[in-house]
Amino acid sequence: MSLLWDWVFAARRDLRKQGHARLADILGLLPETVCDDEHTRADALAAEGVALATELDLPWIQVYLRHWQLQSRVFHRMEGESALKACVDLVDFAHRTETQGCPQAVCAVQDLAGCYGFVDGPGFAAERLAVAEEALARIDPSWGCFACISGEKAGALRSSAGPAAALAFLDAQTATMTLAGKRYPAQDMPDERLEALIELGRLPEALAFLDEGDRHGHQDAHHERLRRIDRARVLARARRLDEAARSLPGIDEVEATPLFFVPYADALDLLIRGGQLENTPEVGATLTHFVERLRAQGVLRHALELAELAGRLALARGATDDAELHLATMRDLARRLRKPLGALERIAGLAAEIAGELQR
Amino acid sequence: MTEAEVRATGVDIEGLMTVLGDHLYSTPTVALRELVQNAHDSCVRRRLEDPAPFVPRITVLADPQAHTLAIEDTGAGLTRDEIIRYLATIGAGYTRKLRETSADPSLIGLFGLGFLSAFVVSERTSLFTTSYQSPTEGWHYQSRNGERYTLDPCAARPVGTRVVLTLKERFHALADPDALRPILARYCALLPLPVYLGDERVNDAPPPWREPDPHPVRHHRSCLAFAARFERRFEPICTVPVVATPGSDAQGLLWIQDGLTYGTSDNRNLSVFVRGMLLDDDARELLPSWAGFVGGVLESAALTPTASREDLQRDEAFRAVQRALVDSLVKGLAEIARQSPEAWRRVLSRHNEALLGAALCDDRLFTLLADELTLPTSEGDLPVRTVLDRSDRKVHVTLARRGGFEEMLFRALQVPIAAGTRYGVVPMAQRYCDRHGGTVVQLGTSDGDRQIFRRAELDAPSRAFLARELLRPGQELVPARFAPAEVPLVVVPDRDAELKHRIESDAADKRIAAGALSLARLYTGSLDARAAAHLYVNLDSPAIRALLAAQGRDVTAAVKLLRALGALMTGAGEGAGRVDLLTTLAEYGDTICTLLRTA
Numbered sequence: 001m002s003l004l005w006d007w008v009f010a011a012r013r014d015l016r017k018q019g020h021a022r023l024a025d026i027l028g029l030l031p032e033t034v035c036d037d038e039h040t041r042a043d044a045l046a047a048e049g050v051a052l053a054t055e056l057d058l059p060w061i062q063v064y065l066r067h068w069q070l071q072s073r074v075f076h077r078m079e080g081e082s083a084l085k086a087c088v089d090l091v092d093f094a095h096r097t098e099t100q101g102c103p104q105a106v107c108a109v110q111d112l113a114g115c116y117g118f119v120d121g122p123g124f125a126a127e128r129l130a131v132a133e134e135a136l137a138r139i140d141p142s143w144g145c146f147a148c149i150s151g152e153k154a155g156a157l158r159s160s161a162g163p164a165a166a167l168a169f170l171d172a173q174t175a176t177m178t179l180a181g182k183r184y185p186a187q188d189m190p191d192e193r194l195e196a197l198i199e200l201g202r203l204p205e206a207l208a209f210l211d212e213g214d215r216h217g218h219q220d221a222h223h224e225r226l227r228r229i230d231r232a233r234v235l236a237r238a239r240r241l242d243e244a245a246r247s248l249p250g251i252d253e254v255e256a257t258p259l260f261f262v263p264y265a266d267a268l269d270l271l272i273r274g275g276q277l278e279n280t281p282e283v284g285a286t287l288t289h290f291v292e293r294l295r296a297q298g299v300l301r302h303a304l305e306l307a308e309l310a311g312r313l314a315l316a317r318g319a320t321d322d323a324e325l326h327l328a329t330m331r332d333l334a335r336r337l338r339k340p341l342g343a344l345e346r347i348a349g350l351a352a353e354i355a356g357e358l359q360r
Numbered sequence: 361m362t363e364a365e366v367r368a369t370g371v372d373i374e375g376l377m378t379v380l381g382d383h384l385y386s387t388p389t390v391a392l393r394e395l396v397q398n399a400h401d402s403c404v405r406r407r408l409e410d411p412a413p414f415v416p417r418i419t420v421l422a423d424p425q426a427h428t429l430a431i432e433d434t435g436a437g438l439t440r441d442e443i444i445r446y447l448a449t450i451g452a453g454y455t456r457k458l459r460e461t462s463a464d465p466s467l468i469g470l471f472g473l474g475f476l477s478a479f480v481v482s483e484r485t486s487l488f489t490t491s492y493q494s495p496t497e498g499w500h501y502q503s504r505n506g507e508r509y510t511l512d513p514c515a516a517r518p519v520g521t522r523v524v525l526t527l528k529e530r531f532h533a534l535a536d537p538d539a540l541r542p543i544l545a546r547y548c549a550l551l552p553l554p555v556y557l558g559d560e561r562v563n564d565a566p567p568p569w570r571e572p573d574p575h576p577v578r579h580h581r582s583c584l585a586f587a588a589r590f591e592r593r594f595e596p597i598c599t600v601p602v603v604a605t606p607g608s609d610a611q612g613l614l615w616i617q618d619g620l621t622y623g624t625s626d627n628r629n630l631s632v633f634v635r636g637m638l639l640d641d642d643a644r645e646l647l648p649s650w651a652g653f654v655g656g657v658l659e660s661a662a663l664t665p666t667a668s669r670e671d672l673q674r675d676e677a678f679r680a681v682q683r684a685l686v687d688s689l690v691k692g693l694a695e696i697a698r699q700s701p702e703a704w705r706r707v708l709s710r711h712n713e714a715l716l717g718a719a720l721c722d723d724r725l726f727t728l729l730a731d732e733l734t735l736p737t738s739e740g741d742l743p744v745r746t747v748l749d750r751s752d753r754k755v756h757v758t759l760a761r762r763g764g765f766e767e768m769l770f771r772a773l774q775v776p777i778a779a780g781t782r783y784g785v786v787p788m789a790q791r792y793c794d795r796h797g798g799t800v801v802q803l804g805t806s807d808g809d810r811q812i813f814r815r816a817e818l819d820a821p822s823r824a825f826l827a828r829e830l831l832r833p834g835q836e837l838v839p840a841r842f843a844p845a846e847v848p849l850v851v852v853p854d855r856d857a858e859l860k861h862r863i864e865s866d867a868a869d870k871r872i873a874a875g876a877l878s879l880a881r882l883y884t885g886s887l888d889a890r891a892a893a894h895l896y897v898n899l900d901s902p903a904i905r906a907l908l909a910a911q912g913r914d915v916t917a918a919v920k921l922l923r924a925l926g927a928l929m930t931g932a933g934e935g936a937g938r939v940d941l942l943t944t945l946a947e948y949g950d951t952i953c954t955l956l957r958t959a
Binding site for chain 1: 622716781871872875883
């Protein structure tokens with residue numbers, strides 16, 4: 001148990017004693033619905049809970065509920081620019097005199113850093129790194145957010161210094177958490193480790209890590225689905241394409257959670273290139289939907305990279321017009337990035353391929 | 361270097377029995393289920409192995425005076441060798457062996473652990489058996505705790521087995537036939553073999569999906585009666601069939617409960633039978649999380665029990681049944697709406713908010729329910745379509761428990777404001793507008809303000825005149841047109857400006873760490889917010905038109921009254937836009953006095 005959850009349990013018990021059973025229920029239900037990727041329900045619960053907490057003048061509970069709604073909006077639904085105002089608002093609210101002691105207050109900073117990470121991860125890497133280091137200096141592994149903020153720092157490191165640096169940092173944090181008595185601490189910050197292992201081509205380790213996750217990692221619907229998608233990506237890279245195709249969830253399991261879009265598109269691309277999936281117009285429509293959703297949410301760099309992937313696949317199936325639309329999307333997104341950092345080269349690459357195709 | 365030693369792992373039978381006996385099963389009644397299931401499998405075995413005809417029957421006998429419970433069957437019985445190899449060996453059930461050689465789908469046992477459950481509830485367990493293979497021999501097994509047992513020959517009995525449990529004191533209640541009857545009826549409800557408590561058969565009515573009554577009204581009634589037997593807390597309003605599909609073998613019945621629910625109430629209950637035996641009476645996770653108002657009974661051979669046989673493994677079969685249940689519920693609700701208007705009205709009235717949540721989770725339900733469900737509004741509970749019709753294709757939503765200036769404006773206009781603080785209201789309104797046209801206006805936000813106040817042109821001298829007469833420090837004049845025309849002006853704090861001010865002030869450096877603050881300032885630096893509050897002046901208002909016409913004359917009294925009205929319209933909101941209400945009221949009173957003096 002951590003400081004945070006000790007407090008949440010105590011708060012729920014006190015609320016029940018005081019006759020506020022509904023708010024006590026919401027405190028328990030909101031994280032559950034978020035972790036199960038039921039985001040519409042999460043929104044509905046959060047609005048109601050924040051209103052009740054405001055009415056009862058319980059600022060700590062407001063911080064908790066608003067953070068969990070942002071957890072849904074940012075870390076599951078992958079909102080970027082569209083969530084910035086709410087994130088800044090919560091950072092402000094969580095650092096007032098009446099909220100500063102709230103164990104969830106630190107997480108408001110993580111929400112903001114994560115949100116900028118989705119707007120343009122590499123572009124804001126230095127700022128994200130500074131924020132994560134600052135937050136880690138205030139806490140130790142007994143805090144629930146120690147793992148989340150470590151994951152955030154690993155993400156910033158991967159954006160700036162590369163996957164090996166991210167992995168080395170995660171190993172150090174895992175060791176610290178193990179010494180503090182945590183079991184399977186690596187599974188508390190799984191995303192960045194897996195991405196780093198994939199980028200480094202350490203596929204057997206990635207698979208072993210996913211196996212460990214199935215046994216000892218988070219067992220909620222979100223993590224379970226993400227592991228199936230990631231397993232498909234790793235297996236496809238290892239040329240175990242049959243197994244990869246079997247592991248990949250259906251699109252209906254992905255739609256509600258834009259955080260899955262990028263890894264899911266990666267898996268689709270690998271399976272198409274491996275001949276396991278057909279490069280159909282339906283695949284094109286799915287990818288276009290992914291790009292547009294992320295663009296609308298201000299997730300600039302990921303949307304740009306997805307547009308590039310969608311453009312290449314469109315070219316491969318002879319849909320040059322679609323490829324040109326994706327190129328235009330990339331140009332629009334590149335203008336909005338904080339720093340180009342390779343975006344212009346990607347645009348030039350796709351433009352050249354389209355030009356080559358048109359000449360043929 | 362010496363060779364590694366290979367040794368067998370020691371087993372502490374006493375400890376193991378304690379662990380299995382005390383912790384494998386959650387409730388002592390599971391022992392009854394396990395022993396009835398063994399009796400069932402023994403009957404199936406006899407049918408498979410013994411060509412001679414026999415009448416399968418399981419009889420449970422309870423003796424409250426002697427505190428004994430006996431489970432008797434006319435199955436295959438056991439030879440001496442089988443008692444030693446299967447009954448008295450943990451984890452080695454004969455059923456598993458039989459399943460390897462027979463494809464009979466009705467065998468229930470899986471782990472060879474069921475007999476252990478006898479020791480959970482009894483201080484002495486006796487078994488009398490005669491095998492069809494040696495019908496002239498009888499064997500008597502007896503044990504106190506499963507660790508040691510005696511095995512003696514005894515007089516042959518009719519082929520079959522009788523297990524007698526002498527109950528531990530704390531489980532004496534299990535020998536009460538009145539307590540036993542409902543438990544046995546639940547466990548064995550779907551078992552095709554006859555099960556008796558004494559002379560009374562407890563499972564004589566087959567479930568309605570196995571033998572549907574050809575008459576639709578009678579079938580409907582039998583479904584409701586079956587549901588009422590299983591639903592412990594509520595009356596069922598109506599039922600929904602679950603039929604096997606290519607992806608799922610699950611069959612059964614779901615029902616809608618007749619109890620009021622709120623948005624996230626969770627009264628789901630689902631009893632799952634595997635091969636006719638109740639396996640899990642709390643398998644709610646097979647139902648979608650939005651179905652907090654649904655109960656059900658289900659049978660499936662594809663679901664895999666865990667070792668305790670009280671829960672289900674979360675495998676692909678589990679997920680396939682989950683999907684099948686969602687489909688059944690969605691189709692079933694549509695069918696109720698179409699065929700049973702009275703039941704449908706009850707469903708809607710009992711579960712409006714839960715269904716709001718459900719509609720948001722499933723597009724098909726949204727299509728079915730979008731015009732049926734109501735939102736709580738300041739003008740009563742109304743369907744979204746009615747709200748749109750009454751509000752010029754807008755749904756105004758407030759996230760505040762008490763309204764600001766908007767509440768007064770909209771009350772005057774009789775335009776409903778939906779309570780966005782209630783479960784599911786905002787997402788429902790948003791999705792309805794996305795599908796059917798319309799705009800959700802969230803009151804109390806900058807976007808909401810822009811929707812309410814349409815900015816209007818005004819010549820520079822008039823603008824300067826109004827600014828001079830009406831503005832207070834920190835306010836920005838915004839000429840606008842808005843309804844109702846009877847309201848001349850409204851002061852609205854600028855939320856962006858408030859946030860920008862707080863984040864960019866020096867005080868923020870003391871309370872927010874530097875890195876986080878610099879990220880926050882990256883955002884507020886992009887905000888174009890200069891004034892702390894906007895004074896929206898309504899150019900459609902006769903009072904404002906008269907004020908503009910009076911430029912150059914003494915307008916002091918009119919201005920004081922207008923400013924007071926503006927302050928009252930602003931209400932007691934927080935932030936920099938708030939005006940000093942007491943000073944304003946004093947001005948208001950002075951003006952009345954002045955007017956009376958000059959009258």
